[in-house]
Amino acid sequence: MITTGFLIALAVAVVVILVRALLSHHRASVPRLEVLDDYTRPVDLAAFRNLIDPAEEEFLREHLPAGKFHSVQRQRLRAALEYVERTSYNASILLRVGEAARRDSNPEIAAAATELVNHALQLGINARLATVALYGRILLPDARISVGRKVTETYEHLTEGLVRFTRLQDPAAAARISAAV
């Protein structure tokens, strides 16, 4: 009886996943390049770097009382979390844009799109790992674990890739679009 219940529950769970995938599949749209900045969320990379900078953290640790440091550090980590979420969100948008252009007849555009897709995926993985680590650090603000450096690095690669990709199609818009991410 337990086996039966387990198998039925498993099958129902898979049906739920399928329905979720179905909804997601029919909702997903590919934004046009000229309105990409309406979809993406800006990320201030310099501010993000500052928030995850170990030297900055060390400075605060040395100059603030422990209680105050914990409170400030938690606020900084929450802000860093917001940046990670933004990078992950932008990566999901750029993944769709890149995927749609991979079959472009122009090999240069197709290659730039493939590069964009791979950077977006890599960023997605790094952002998810960083999210887990950041939550851990919010719980334990004293822990000396470096978090988020890979996210900033891959995000830089992604934006460089986006600039290359946009220049090939709409050079005039490249600067505006890269500023929007």
Add this chain to the structure above:
Amino acid sequence: MQLSPTDYLLWGIGLFLLVLTGLVLLSRHLVREIPWFFGYVTFQLSRSAALLTTYIRMSQHRMSYADYFYLYWLTELGSIVLAFLVVYGIYRRIFSNYDALKQLVSAVLAGAAVVLLVIAVVTGATASGADPPGIVKAVLLLERGARLLQCGLLAVLFLLALYFGLPWQNRLFGIAFGFGLYSCLQLIAITWRSLVGETVANAYSQAQAAAYSIGVMIWFGYLVAPDPLPEHRGVLLHDDLEKWNRLLKELIKQ
């Protein structure tokens, strides 16, 4: 073994849609694009023809029920193996283009397959069920294990695609979705059949046919639907715009 009008209807709907699916694959030149799925459809059509012939000969007392039984279960085994190949083909089509994911997906897939295999073996070994020990029980357990594995692998496929936000080609999504739903419904039906026993054999057979028809309906629907994803919706190149402007000016001058 006597088929009712409902059996004929369900079987006929599934077969009719499968024939249409095969024709769509041929007419849209999709055989090269999704060969494993075309192989599966061809096998299913041949299987239906062979089973129908055997059934007719059996009702004319020229073949025995045992012939039909063994043909049914042997081809069912072939169908399950081919279905696994289709699932594997979908995995390859979706993830082979993503260098960043290849290794991770292979590891997740291998891990999921091992875990699901263990679950299938454990649930098979601990199953009680209403059927007496024998070939029917063994075959049902084997099929249940295979459906469990299929269901789980497709769930992992959809979860990975959802997790990484991967866009799907419409027809590939339809094939995977159809297989997924069919496997889940089959798993529910077979679990119920194993629990209740021979008394629901007829209803089980109809549930199987209905699940299959739903799966084929989904495949057919997605194969004939337009694919919105691969179209590149980038902006126009400025050179093109200038060229068009020049042509328009010339046209106006005329």
